[in-house]
Amino acid sequence: MLRTLLAAMAAIVMTGCATVPAEKQDPRDPLQALNRPIYDFNMDVLDAYILRPIAVGYVEYTPVPVRRGLVNFTTNLTMPTDIANAALQGKAEHTGINVARFLINSTLGLFGLFDVADSFGLKIADEDFGQTLGVWGVDDGAYIMMPAMGPYTSRNVAGDVVDNFVFPEIALSLPQSILLYALKSIETRAQLIPQEKLLNESLDPYLFMKDIYFQRQLSEVYDGKPPIKEEPVDFDEDFLENL
Structure with a gap:
């Protein structure tokens, strides 16, 4: 396989080596x-x-609660990335929200399986x-x-x-x-x-x-x-x- x-x-x-017609060329897409x-x-x-x-x-x-739990877990696992990037972008509010989300969901949310922070009004700031x-x-x-x-x-x-x-x-x-x-x-x-x-x-x-x-x-x-x-x-x- x-x-x-x-x-x-x-x-x-190999078939993609042909030249793109001029009318279809896009400066954003040179490849x-x-x-x-x-x-x-x-x-x-x-x-x-x-x-x-x-x-x-x-x-x-897959039951919806299981899917939701997996999404919550993987999202929480990568939250330090969001925190670091929010800080690098100078977004103090987003940084604080993501820190709070990570702490709350990692503890009360059982390692992120449950998005407890969302019920507190802390919406994820994806960065x-x-x-x-x-x-x-x-x-x-x-x-x-x-x-x-x-x-x-x-x-x-x-x-x-x-x-x-x-x-x-x-x-x-x-x-x-x-x-x-x-x-x-x-x-x-x-x-x-x-x-x-x-x-x-x-x-x-x-x-x-x-x-x-x-x-x-x-x-x-x-x-x-x-x-x-x-x-x-x-x-x-x-x-x-x-x-």
Whole structure:
């Protein structure tokens, strides 16, 4: 099975060496000729035959309280990353909320299985180092479609590398890290099942996913309040002279 997947991936990547037509070029996506076939491989092979069936079975056979507990546990486990990044971004309120959430859920919430902090009105402030770099003024960089992992930007790739060295994740063994990643990936895919129709009915699913990804990144950097770009207004020079 693995050999077949690798062979398919190699064939798809080789077909991606073609030049992207000028009308489809995107300055955010200089690697589009490679990204598109990787996207096709992710969706048509990995998702269709592996990830989606697992996610569907997970939703069907896993009781909601168990799913919620797993989400709470994995979220709490990575909370030190959110705390560190909120502090690096100078967000004192978010830092305090995340510290309080981690302390409350790690104790009263039985190591994070129950989100007790949420009942106290302490909503999670999700932060990562990719967002931190964005707050510091680092551009998104190139859009990258990662095999089996989905969309990224070069900024977020660098951010993930840094985040993975934050305790307690660094204290996990390799099997534990793989299990943590698998749980988060399956739950994320399960949450996307209701949104599949939007993707499938779009004229170009690749572009649709890319645009949604960039919108989400912008929203996260600005905490849901991205700046509104004002279009330049062309004034008549004669009119301006007569003012």
